[in-house]
Amino acid sequence: MDIKKFGVVGAGQMGNGIAQVAAMSGVDVIMNDIKSEFVERGLATITKNLSRSVDKGKMTAEEKDAVLKRIRTSTDLKDMAEADFVVEAATENETLKFQIFRDLDKVCPENIILSTNTSSIPIGRIAAQTKRPDKIIGMHFMNPVPVMKLVEVIRGIATSDETFKTTWELSIKFGKTPASSEDYPGFIANRVLMPMINEAIFCLYQGVGTKEDIDTVMKLGMNHPMGPLALADLIGLDTCLAIMETIYDGFKDSKYRPCPLLRKYVEAGWFGKKTGRGFYEYK
Known part of the structure; x- marks a missing residue:
């Protein structure tokens, strides 16, 4: 065609x-x-x-x-x-x-x-x-x-x-x-990516490290171009939550449950870069 x-x-x-x-x-x-x-x-x-x-x-x-x-x-x-x-x-x-x-x-x-x-x-x-x-x-x-x-x-x-x-x-x-x-929830890209981002948010939620430390570990330790929390802000936390909920609803597996901190930020209107505030602040 x-x-x-x-x-x-x-x-x-x-x-x-x-x-x-x-x-x-x-x-x-x-x-x-x-x-x-x-x-x-x-x-x-x-x-x-x-x-x-x-x-x-x-x-x-x-x-x-x-x-x-x-x-x-x-x-x-x-x-x-x-x-x-x-x-x-x-x-x-x-x-x-x-x-x-x-x-x-x-x-x-x-x-x-x-x-x-x-x-x-x-x-x-x-x-x-x-x-x-x-x-x-x-x-x-x-x-x-x-x-x-x-x-x-x-x-x-x-x-x-x-x-x-x-x-x-x-x-x-x-x-x-x-x-x-x-055709499975999250397909390949987000079935792999979003649980990683979600786990990074759990690390922040549970005080395992600061947002800067978590992102630095993934950038310098795993050679990612940007950290998972900064990436979540770029994607949009509302979008991340929607994807995690779709994957969780599709599999009903607790490993896909969205972190409460992610939900809290979205409910507060902190969607990331597009709203000026997410895990980081943007001027």
Whole structure:
């Protein structure tokens, strides 16, 4: 399948990053969100990222302008009817995602693949909201999208081989390295990552070490580029909690229980970098 127009639902941290890499690959993009201020903010982030690349000599000003011209903003989900392939990158909220997929199923032609950037919600449950379960697949980009090379491609129980092949090839076209995962809560990336982050939070909660000590041990001892608590702040503590709850609900295994301190921070509105306060403070 030749993908010439790519739809992105959600213009936030993940959505605008996905829109950027798609446009940089030469594909026309429709970036959608529910409010014009959200899509404008997303476009401003893309512009800032591209300007930084120009300043570093990684691209020319003309190339930057060409990328931006390929991105069209939208606040009407019906615009997705024009797309050859759609990825949903809304907040990690099951109810919201289910409604988006029900709406996309009505709007988009029946031959169009609808993918989701979900971090943990089972693909089969999302596919069940539609009349095209064979064309529903997970296309999980990593944050920050323009920098991270991985795309986790997750096939649900009904996902067709053709849908998988198209998504895999599209990931490569976007300059990413795809990896295949079966449809279990948390998939591969977050089933491994989130319990590690959660255990780091337990270490802080139980006074095993300070946040700085915990992050230093993981950076210098395990050669991680950043510590788990700083990484949690970057991902968003609300997102971390949502993922841990999904994994815990899926397996009912106590090793996946979210740390009470994580829940306490989220309830206080301390979501991390995006709110200015998480395990660390951000000015």
